[in-house]
Amino acid sequence: MRGNNEMSSISTNKQTGGRKIQFSLDGRRRKSLRLGAVTLRQAQTVRGYVDDLVHSHKTSTAPKDKTLQWLGELSDDMYDRIAATGLIPQRVRATLGDFTRQHIDSRKVELKHSTVQVFERARNHLIAHFGEERPIHEITAGDADVFWLYMAEAGLAQATARKMIQRCKQFMNAAMRQGLVTENPFADLKSSATRNAKRMRFITQQTIEKVIQAVPDAEWRLIIALARYGGLRTPSETLLLRWCDVDWDKGVMKVRSPKTEAHEDGESRYIPIFKELYPYLREAFELAEPGSLHCITRYRDSNANLRTQFLRIIDRAGVKEWPKLFQNLRSSRASELAKQYPMHMLVEWMGHTVEVSLKHYMQATEDDFKAASYLGGEEAVQYPVQNLRPFGGSKGNEGEGDNDEIRSIPLESQKVQHIANKEVTGMAQVGLEPTLVRF
Template structure:
């Protein structure tokens, strides 16, 4: 049991005997008797959990997560709760990012960028508990006024990740970003379909076989550049089965480990063979000459595109990958295409698939074919009846005449009417 004492100065103190049978004191200051009684009840529950080494009940755990830092520090000082990590925004973000040793360098950069934008708006010394849902809405509005939808969407998703982690660590009682709706990251203005004529012009402007293969693997293989290209090895090219194994660092945390098989499409084979024939014995990587951290394929591709007499498209390598997925999706089931490209159907529909000019041309021409089909079906139907009747030997002579009539009607484009007299 715990007790409450009141000093001459009106300050109240809660005292209790801990599991080591030592008397401990928690000074509340000038607290009302009602507040002191409420805190005493929670102290008793916390102390009982410590003595019995049992987990806290939900009510006590919720109360601990909601109290202020000052009272939490006093409870931690007497061993009733663990010392609370800093809930100042800047400190928490730094510690969270430092703990995430499992993320890729690009993900870490995205986390750092989100941290900078949160700190710019709220300040590093802002207690996370004081950030309300309304504050989160104001931050999102501030973000959208300064950045494109794609950037704002990615940043908002990272902010939700930060605050969700703080709730799970019981550093804050609730998630102020729970109802924040990140803007869509799909930017239609940056979608671009790189047609085959443009691809041919770029290939002709490439300086050598390896650059032609780099471009072909992106445009006709749908590979991510540079991450997937630079890991591609000759040992993973299965010439007999017409496929090659691609490893995607971006998705290696998935169940498949980021590995997928991609067909050696007809557009790829000559370029693969050309580079293979030029490779020295023992060469490991398919892209052998252009490697290293200082190599800027983007700048080189921009020069090649200008040399081809074209204007660079918005997203140099992603647009190539998206163009290939759009082509394949028109020919194969989407789940098959996604397995080859290495993304999900949802991502493909949101960020990759496009409506092309050839879609309109094909749709316009399909109407003419549909108009011809009913007439062709009528001819086919009548002649089918003739064929069925010819099976009966006794009708063979009569059917020979009817067959001639049917053929004549087809040849002259006159709809068949049967043998009944015209009225």
């Protein structure tokens, strides 16, 4: 129970109608907080917050959350009046431009170059919308909602917008730790990764072999093969692969992963040298300069753009470009492996969790639908599939010559379990692909 000496009082000037709250921080001298011509109810509301701040000051405890929220929403003028009484510290006024610049610069040593670039893009969007001189404590949850709409109007994909919100949350969390804001205005906005099913494609082995045949050198053939047949993240994991990581005798290789190195035992993983990958890996090894450290010696500059050159190769091969060039190669490999190996082996080889695998990588193709239907025949392998979106858009798959791609259907249910009607032992025959059925 708080003592009466902690309670404040309200007085009113009969001539002007102005009200003020009087309180004491030391039990003797009383201080005044002038409120101006406000209603008695408004004065009583402020008095409740003042009593909480007085109690916190005397007991060296934190104010209630609702008091902190009230302080954060105060105008600079009112906040300064309260701070002048010694009840709260002076407000540090940090602008959006200065704070975000300082935050990024202070973390450049610990962050990867690619992460810094994402922070820079988020900062650019914030400044373009709010302005460099906007005090960060004035940004409200309502402002954050409008910022989300701004990103949509700017043409950002939902996944990109969520990534920007994630960085905005990190900016504001840092500001909270420094006492510059009392709450994170972006806290309620979604920032978790999402996948756009419209951009998912299953790239057949026939298609990727056609692309590989249009490649002029062994290193590029290996880059593509590592993504499609090894399931490596490209460029990060591909460019880190070293010849010392390849164990020809055991048929395995070590994959170093910057994306998961912060997780327990996530800095690297071992995968089989799959039989589809082997010829391209061996070719590059035979042609490598003596003493070469990395399997891929070109494009080691962090600014190197693999996408641009890959698009040229795809065009040269006469194949239709597909979305998310390298990620869909990795996703296609994951979908193949899931049909032949238990899930625990798949996630270990791919370097992600079951949840991530089901949400971002698993795809059902037209061949899967045929195999599961009466068209597949008695000998077809059956794959139980749950929560599939209806298949559509077959005309988009029709092109000249070989099949360019198969529009896939995502498997998003976390209850999906792989069940095959035969056991697979040793190195599975993963090189065969059924003929694409046109719907």
